[in-house]
Amino acid sequence: MTTSPISPSLVATLPGRYYTDPDVFRQEQEAVFESLWFCAVRSADLAGPGAFRTVQVGRESVLVTRSRTGGLRAYLNVCRHRGARLCTEESGQVRRSLQCPYHAWTYDLDGRLIAAPNLIKMPDVDRVAYGLIKVALREWLGYAWVCLADAPPSFEDTVMGAAVERLGDAAAIEHYGTDNLALGRRITYDVRANWKLIVENFMECYHCATIHPELTEVLPEFADGYAAQYYVGHGARFGAEVQGFTVDGSAGFTRLPELAEEQDRRYYALTVKPTVFVNLVPDHVILHRMFPLAEDRTVVECDWLYAPEVVASGADVSKSVELFHRVNVQDFAACERTQPAMSSRAYRDGGVLVPNEHHIGIFHEWLLDRLGGSRA
Numbered sequence: 605m606t607t608s609p610i611s612p613s614l615v616a617t618l619p620g621r622y623y624t625d626p627d628v629f630r631q632e633q634e635a636v637f638e639s640l641w642f643c644a645v646r647s648a649d650l651a652g653p654g655a656f657r658t659v660q661v662g663r664e665s666v667l668v669t670r671s672r673t674g675g676l677r678a679y680l681n682v683c684r685h686r687g688a689r690l691c692t693e694e695s696g697q698v699r700r701s702l703q704c705p706y707h708a709w710t711y712d713l714d715g716r717l718i719a720a721p722n723l724i725k726m727p728d729v730d731r732v733a734y735g736l737i738k739v740a741l742r743e744w745l746g747y748a749w750v751c752l753a754d755a756p757p758s759f760e761d762t763v764m765g766a767a768v769e770r771l772g773d774a775a776a777i778e779h780y781g782t783d784n785l786a787l788g789r790r791i792t793y794d795v796r797a798n799w800k801l802i803v804e805n806f807m808e809c810y811h812c813a814t815i816h817p818e819l820t821e822v823l824p825e826f827a828d829g830y831a832a833q834y835y836v837g838h839g840a841r842f843g844a845e846v847q848g849f850t851v852d853g854s855a856g857f858t859r860l861p862e863l864a865e866e867q868d869r870r871y872y873a874l875t876v877k878p879t880v881f882v883n884l885v886p887d888h889v890i891l892h893r894m895f896p897l898a899e900d901r902t903v904v905e906c907d908w909l910y911a912p913e914v915v916a917s918g919a920d921v922s923k924s925v926e927l928f929h930r931v932n933v934q935d936f937a938a939c940e941r942t943q944p945a946m947s948s949r950a951y952r953d954g955g956v957l958v959p960n961e962h963h964i965g966i967f968h969e970w971l972l973d974r975l976g977g978s979r980a
Contacts, residue, residue, distance in 0.1 A: 614958060615965040618972075620951035623798040623943065628975075629899035630663075635974045636878050638662035638752045641763045643880045643893045645748050646787065646907060647676060649695070654713065656702070657695040660895055661752060666739055667691055668748055669702070671713040676743065678750045679736035684717065685709045690736070702736075711736050745782040745882070745891070746909070763876055770874035772837035777874075777882070779862045782889050785909035788921040791929060793904045797939035798946070799879065799896035800971070802904065805935050806873070806881050806892075807831060808961045815934045818927055822846050822853055823871055829960050831873070839870030839884075849885040850923035851930065857887040857914050877970065883928065887911075888921075890928050900943055906932060 610616055622628050644659040645668050656669035658681050665681035667690060683690050688706035701718060703710040710719040715736035723729065740751040742759045749763060758765075767777040795802060805811070809831035812820055820827040823840040842849070848856030849871065859868060863886055872884040879894035888910045895903040908925050915921075945951050957964050 610956065614956040615962050617954040617957060617964075618800070618968050619954045620946040620948065623800060623946035624899055626899055629798075629896070631975050632896070632971075633662035635976070636662075636971070637896065638664065639974075640753075640757060640878060641742065641749045641751045641759055642878075643747050643876070644668055644678070644750045647743055647746055647748050648787065650676060650748075652697075654698040654700065655695075656691060656698065658691050658693070659750075660897065661750060664752060665689065666750055666752070667702075667736075668741070668750065669698075669713055672700070676741055676748050677714060678739035678741040678748070679715050680739060682737065683707075683709050684734045684736065685720070745777075746785065747891070747893075766874055766876040767882075770836065771872060776837075776864075776867070776872075777884070779864050779867060780860055780884055780889055781862050782882075782891075782909060784912065785889060786912040786915035787907055788888070788910040788915050789908040789925045791906050791925075791932070793906065793932060793936055795902045795904055795936045795939060796900060797902060797936070797943040798899055799894050799902045801939040801942055801946075802894060802902055802936070803875065803878075803967060804964050805939055807875055807964055807967065810958060810961055811938065815938060816931055818851055819931050822849060822927065831960075839867065839872040842869040842871070848887065848924070849927060851926040852923065854923060856885075856924050857910065857919065859886045860888075860911060875967075877967070887914075888924060892932075904932070904936070 638661065642661045644661065644666060645657045649657060650668065650670040653670050653672045653674070656667060659666050659668060666678055667681040668676060668678045671677050681690050683704035683706065685704065685707055688704050690702055690704050692705065701710050701712050708721055709717065712718050715738060717731040717734045740756045742749050744763060768774050771777060809826045810829045812826040813829065816826070822843060824843045825840050843853070846853040848854060850856055868886050874882050876882065879896070881892040883890035888908060891907045891909065893905045895905070897903060908921065910921060
């Protein structure tokens, strides 16, 4: 099968195999998810000492827990004795220690080996050296980010720098006070599509007029096909009759207290590569975390975050949740419609990007650079 030459106004996408080939996904696990900072868990989900959550990061299970002194720690979820999975539940609470269910090797919350059957008869065993394998951890926006790399890249450049690159100002995202917001709603989506299709979909709005009627009612400029991420520093303005970022345009909640005047009545979005989307509106923040599990399956956890007093009061957040929940369902359905065609002969050499999608091409070049390959 031959393909037509690319018109000058169009940009080639990745070939279809980048979305279906298990070998490509394995390369991404190693060169992307296991090498860069990965947003693992909301810090407030681990409320007290001994709270833990396990997260799949590339090919590794990572255990995030809160220590007795209140800090968060991350370890590979592997017992140092015979390699059994230490914590088999997705989340839970222990009192003082983590114990392997196989041979009862026991670790304190700082990862040190503290007990094992007959350990007293092995005085030469270094309890620190045989402790859990630590994973680098940083906190930002109220979330714990982990990195499996032996020498993690600069968090400031690769994670926080994404906000500067998109918003044009290091302080812009801080005005939303995301660290101090409270969780109003969480919805988890199991999407039968490659993680890159979800990223590409989020980055563009060429599809918005077609599948997002509620969103384009609130943000009329999206109907023209230019996404918020197309312009540095630009936030899409609410429609003239729209009162809030809600499914019917009705009023939401009081503006977040530190928000700059120019950020009011606007929607901003940014992608923190590889797996995080942040959506900023005047009265709440919506944060997506992707967990790529296979070349054709991605779990997306979406949090709606509000001022603490809104959540504490029991206020009805359903209208603001419903707006972006519909957007999510519409987007993920589009990605699932696209996934089967990635293995078609028609997409063997890929597709094309129109001019207002060209920034997706930058994402593709970034990925190819990480993988050390070419489009072929």
